[in-house]
Amino acid sequence: MGEFELIDRYFRRDGAPSPQVPLGIGDDCALLAPxxxxxxxVSSDLLVEGRHFLSTADPRRLGHKALAVNLSDLAACGARPMAFTLALALPSADEAWLAGFAQGMFALADEHGCELAGGDTTRGPLAICITVFGEVPAGATIRRNGAREGDDLWASGTLGDARLSLEAFRGTLSLPAPLFEQTRLRMEMPQPRVALGQALRGIATAAIDVSDGLLGDVGHVLRASGVGATIEAREAIALLAARVNARPGDLPDDAAQLDCVLAGGDDYELAFTAPPSAREAVLEAALNSGTAVTRIGRIEAAPGIRVLDADGRAITRRFASFDHFA
Amino acid sequence: MGEFELIDRYFRRDGAPSPQVPLGIGDDCALLAPxxxxxxxVSSDLLVEGRHFLSTADPRRLGHKALAVNLSDLAACGARPMAFTLALALPSADEAWLAGFAQGMFALADEHGCELAGGDTTRGPLAICITVFGEVPAGATIRRNGAREGDDLWASGTLGDARLSLEAFRGTLSLPAPLFEQTRLRMEMPQPRVALGQALRGIATAAIDVSDGLLGDVGHVLRASGVGATIEAREAIALLAARVNARPGDLPDDAAQLDCVLAGGDDYELAFTAPPSAREAVLEAALNSGTAVTRIGRIEAAPGIRVLDADGRAITRRFASFDHFA
Incomplete structure (x- = not known):
């Protein structure tokens, strides 16, 4: 199977050009018409085997995740997905893998009305580079630099389960089979909070998607905004979904659970800030977008992040965030 | 050096947000304002070590080339470069390599007023994914499907030298040192024909950039346009720049030279069509953009490509174009 047959078979789809993508796959460039x-x-992410996913990953789930992590960046900005490009390096033209990958990717793309507009394929160590395009009214983008003293700090959905699953894969802990499958789904099929992101336009003062770990990613918001934050450990630890179904002894201790929530990474939830006067509006945005949100802390003038235990005492141990070159 | 320090040191540049990129590096998304x-x-290309470049490649030249191959796609569509994203997988944070790569990339970017708007860095086998953005008036894009019977077929610049250099690297032929350096420069520092592409708007009926080999790439135009072409071998072979400085015996025989020109790949010139009535306009566009152009054949109704020798006889041997999965 040649390069162009591969593209035709797995990535070209029928259908007239759309108003937002007047020219798609098959020319030197695609055309977008906002x-x-x-x-x-615009956002671009590169996923590399062994680094972002295991060689044993189900290709359908991988196709989903490769697009999901990009849509998550659009969500954090409040943008509506329009289109994406896919650049793929493959060790070989494995048809079963390609069919599964395309199926998982297009299922998520269709869910968000996001069209594959073009890309590139080459032979090489498995790597997936997706660049995603969304549209946002001029001036309405939710940025990182708008958090203000007194704002609430919120998180969407659940946090920490992806890391729990990764540690189980690594063998540093063991989970009962149902809990392992549940957390594994969070790691392999993250749900980008696209509807929530758009619903938070005009409400959230700042937002970021949680990819490298909550503390690290919130840290970017705080530095960009020139503020600090306090996070309540009790609120945060409750975001670990695995706690809901776990029996005593199923999970590592609370400190390890908190590590997963605060510094786990690979969550693709939104962390965002909004003034207390907007609490009703935040909850309505969450309701309208079908996404749970939890208030986990507050923005303060003093730089840095403080994590408080149930008694209001600062937890002083270090939580390491994920850094590809640390 | 951490991931964010790496970005700050080598890829973030000072300067206020520009009207076309109101939000650049440092948020979840960049913003473009056409x-x-x-x-x-939009176009995206993925370059992989060992496939698109050798591990010994000068990082400055590699930075140039990684962006050049993308700008070449914009050129083929007649678009004006605005911005690009860079996703980079690196085996390690090698500072000398990063400094060289950034220098080569930004030198070409500045030449074309093209801003780095965002991207991603990760650890992994060396891979470079650039997605480039250009703007083009609605309806003015030069596409692949507009070639018509009777049109001239043109090529810009020179063709085949990159392949000659690659074969010398591979040891299948040897070149005198000055010729080797000359052809190597063509392979490692291709010049995207951005100004010519824009000058050809409203003149060229179809265009493509020559990346996989002239015949293969022209074949895409012909199939998209539902036509065929005849190419004059005599005109084509003259496009090999190495012929100008070569002494007798320096180069392989004419048949091998023709192979390099017709099927060499990695040229990043434009192949385009225009009606004979537009010859003056084509030459004026070439003059205004400082790019040589050569008429190498004509578009005909019969599908396929015929290559004619100096006596007007069809050359029947097969010229293989480059295919990453063939």
Whole structure:
């Protein structure tokens, strides 16, 4: 199977050009046509085997995740997904793998009205580079630099389960089979909070998607905004979904659970800030987008992040965030 | 050196947000603001070590080439470069390599007013994924499907030298040192024909950039346009720049030279079509953009490509184009 047959068979789909993508796969460039008054939000992520996923990963789940991590960046900015490009390096043209990968990717793309507009394929160690395009009204982008003293700090969905699953894969802990499957699904099929991101336009003062770990990612918001934060460990630890179904002894101790929540990474939830006066609006945005949100702390003038235990005492041990070159 | 320090040191540049990139590196997404009436042309290429470049490649030249191959796609569509994203997998944070790579990339980017808007860095086998954005007036994009019977077939610049250099690297032929350096420069520092592409808007009926080999790439134009072509071998072989400085015996025989020109790949020139009535306009576009152009054949109704020798006889041997999965 040649390169162009591969593209035709797995990645080209029928259908007339759409108003937002007037020219798709098959020319030197694709064309995007944002509506008048809209700006284009762009994000690019590169996933490498052994680093971002295991060689044994189900190709359907991998296709989903490769797009999900990019859609998550659009969500954090409040942008509506339009299109994406896919650049793929493959060790070989494995048809079963390609069919599964395309199926998982397009299922998520269709869910978000996001069209594959073009890309590149080459032979090489498995690597997946997706660049995603979304549209956002000029001036309405939710940025990282808008958090203000007194704002609430919120998190969407659940946090820490992906890391729990990764540690089980690594063998540093063991989980009962049902809990392992549950957490594994969180690691392999993250749900980008696209609807929530758009619903938070005009409400959230700052947002980021949690990819490297909550503390590290919130840290980016705080530095960009020139503020600090306090996080309640009790609120945070409750975000670990595995706690809901766990029996006594199923999970590592609370300190290890808190590590997963605060510094786990691979969550693809949104962390965002909003003034207390907007609490009703935040909860309504969450309801309308079908996404749970939890208030986990507050923004303060003093730089840095403080994590408080149930008694209001600062937890002083270090939580390491994920850094590809640390 | 951590991931964010790496980005700050080598890829973040000072300067206020520009009108076309109101938000650059440092948030979840970058923002692009095409001017009213403009569409956004997008292209993505993935370069992998051992496949697209050798591990010994000079990082400055590699930085140049990684962006050049993308700008070449914009050129083929007649788009004006605006911005690009860079996703980079690196085996290690090698500072000398990073400094060289950034220098080569930014030198070419500055030449074309193209801003680095965002991206991603991760550890992994060396891979470079650039996605480039250009703007083009709605309806003015030069596409592949507009070639018509009777059109001239043109090529810009020179063809085949990159392949000659690659074969010398591979040891299948040897070149005198000055010729080797000359052809190596063509392989490692291709010049995207950005100004020519824009000058050909409204003149060329179809265009493509020559990346996989002239015949293969022209074949895409012909199939998209539902036509065929005849190419004059005499005109084509003259496009090998190495012929100008070569002494007798320096180069392989004419048949091998023709192979390099017709099927060599890695040229990043433009192949384009235009009606004979537009010859003056084509030459003026070439002059205004400082790029040589050569008429190498004509578009005909019969599908396929015929290559004619100096006596007007069809050359029947097969010229293989480059295919990453063939």
């Amino acid at each position: 509506a008048p008054g809209m700006q284009l939000a | 001017a009213p009436g403009m569409q956004l042309a």
